[in-house]
Amino acid sequence: MSAGELLVLGAGEEQVVLYQEARRRGLRTVAVDMRADRPGIPLADEFLPISTTDHAGIAQALAGRPIAGVVSTAADTCLESWHRLSVHFGTPWPYPAAAAAASMDKAAFHRVAAAAGVPSYRWAQSEDLASLADAVRGFRFPVVVKPTDASGGRGVTGVPDEAGLDAALRHAAQLSPSGQVIVEEFVEGVNYTVNVFMSGGEVALSVITVKDVLPGPGFLIGGHTAPAPLAPEATEEMTREARELCRAFDLHDGPANFDVVVAPDGTRYVLEVGARMSGNGFPRLVSALAGVDVVAALVGLAIGEPVAIAPRHWRPTRLHVLTSPLHGPGEFVGAPGLDAVAALPDVTSVELFVKPGDPVQPFTEAGRKLGWVVVSAEDASGLDARVAEVVAALGLDVKAPMTVA
Numbered sequence: 001m002s003a004g005e006l007l008v009l010g011a012g013e014e015q016v017v018l019y020q021e022a023r024r025r026g027l028r029t030v031a032v033d034m035r036a037d038r039p040g041i042p043l044a045d046e047f048l049p050i051s052t053t054d055h056a057g058i059a060q061a062l063a064g065r066p067i068a069g070v071v072s073t074a075a076d077t078c079l080e081s082w083h084r085l086s087v088h089f090g091t092p093w094p095y096p097a098a099a100a101a102a103s104m105d106k107a108a109f110h111r112v113a114a115a116a117g118v119p120s121y122r123w124a125q126s127e128d129l130a131s132l133a134d135a136v137r138g139f140r141f142p143v144v145v146k147p148t149d150a151s152g153g154r155g156v157t158g159v160p161d162e163a164g165l166d167a168a169l170r171h172a173a174q175l176s177p178s179g180q181v182i183v184e185e186f187v188e189g190v191n192y193t194v195n196v197f198m199s200g201g202e203v204a205l206s207v208i209t210v211k212d213v214l215p216g217p218g219f220l221i222g223g224h225t226a227p228a229p230l231a232p233e234a235t236e237e238m239t240r241e242a243r244e245l246c247r248a249f250d251l252h253d254g255p256a257n258f259d260v261v262v263a264p265d266g267t268r269y270v271l272e273v274g275a276r277m278s279g280n281g282f283p284r285l286v287s288a289l290a291g292v293d294v295v296a297a298l299v300g301l302a303i304g305e306p307v308a309i310a311p312r313h314w315r316p317t318r319l320h321v322l323t324s325p326l327h328g329p330g331e332f333v334g335a336p337g338l339d340a341v342a343a344l345p346d347v348t349s350v351e352l353f354v355k356p357g358d359p360v361q362p363f364t365e366a367g368r369k370l371g372w373v374v375v376s377a378e379d380a381s382g383l384d385a386r387v388a389e390v391v392a393a394l395g396l397d398v399k400a401p402m403t404v405a
Helices: 013-025 055-061 079-088 097-104 106-115 129-136 162-174 232-248 282-290 294-302 338-342 380-394
Strands: 005-009 028-032 046-048 067-071 123-126 143-147 157-159 181-185 190-199 202-213 221-226 254-262 268-274 317-322 330-334 347-352 371-376 397-399
Touching: 005 013, 005 079, 013 028, 013 294, 055 079, 067 079, 067 294, 079 097, 097 106, 097 268, 106 123, 106 232, 106 268, 123 129, 129 162, 129 181, 143 162, 157 162, 162 181, 190 232, 202 232, 202 282, 202 294, 221 282, 221 380, 232 254, 232 268, 254 294, 282 294, 282 317, 282 347, 282 371, 317 380, 338 347, 338 380, 347 380, 371 380
Parallel strands: 005 028, 005 067, 028 046
Antiparallel strands: 123 181, 143 157, 143 181, 190 202, 190 254, 202 221, 221 317, 254 268, 317 371, 330 397, 347 371
């Protein structure tokens, strides 16, 4: 057991695994989150109701404390704080500033990718929405409008033609902490994530998934399937590309995930990076797929332990995101099949983040998921059908609010 405390930035559903791992190790945890209702807080030893972006306030609140490591996962907004706080407290693994910049500023990533020779497409970024609109009118539509420094699908809109551009720009600006908006030409093709865990400048683990991108303008992710059905040489090349990009923004150790689209002509476009562990239950997916505990590896890295992260098996696995079936607000009633589904041998994880009576919202951003289910199989061919059976067996019940005549 390491001496000192583990500082965890965020206490949402995705960070719960960090508190669980710290408890397994006997590490005392300090949770930082603006919201007191987050599910990780009961698992923490101490709670600081401070924004994860307020690194100065966090440092002041913990002045003189023995911080053994700083960790987070599945969110880009706290990455600058991760860097600054790990340096401030002199932790064994200082999170790199360049990795934070590439993740939090999509234009910064585009510049890194271009310098590394990665195929590119047209994009423009600005806080001046009028000049940005003028620049974009010469683009090939459709385009994708995003806050440059948000994650989880917040504020992302696919715009088919110029008529919808101004509204999409205003929407993205409202959800950008800096007010910066980026517009990119839409790249058509198959969507993948390339997830790597670096160790000493080399890839210790690579997991490539196919993304289930849901219909609609928000490009929300309904799930991931791994391993992606790729030729071995394509897998090797995508992993090599991810390694070179990680090195380019100084991430020689730790996790990163890249959104990649392979166009019909075979060209690979790397859209963006999150130099942290992927969300949507990614640790559960990797555990089922490869028998690897990426959360243990991350916490170990943060407190100065050597990384040991070798796959023990490779089983086709699908993670399916559970969402409300309603197009408007509702109330969660229950999932009567939860216990039966959890006992199924091919279900490696099923988690709900809501309880009966909780209000739920339509799935318009990643933070509005109800939970997830992870299913593994010996053969990938029947995986989609099996997931559909498992979701049906859960019996998720969400009711619409009562209307008053």
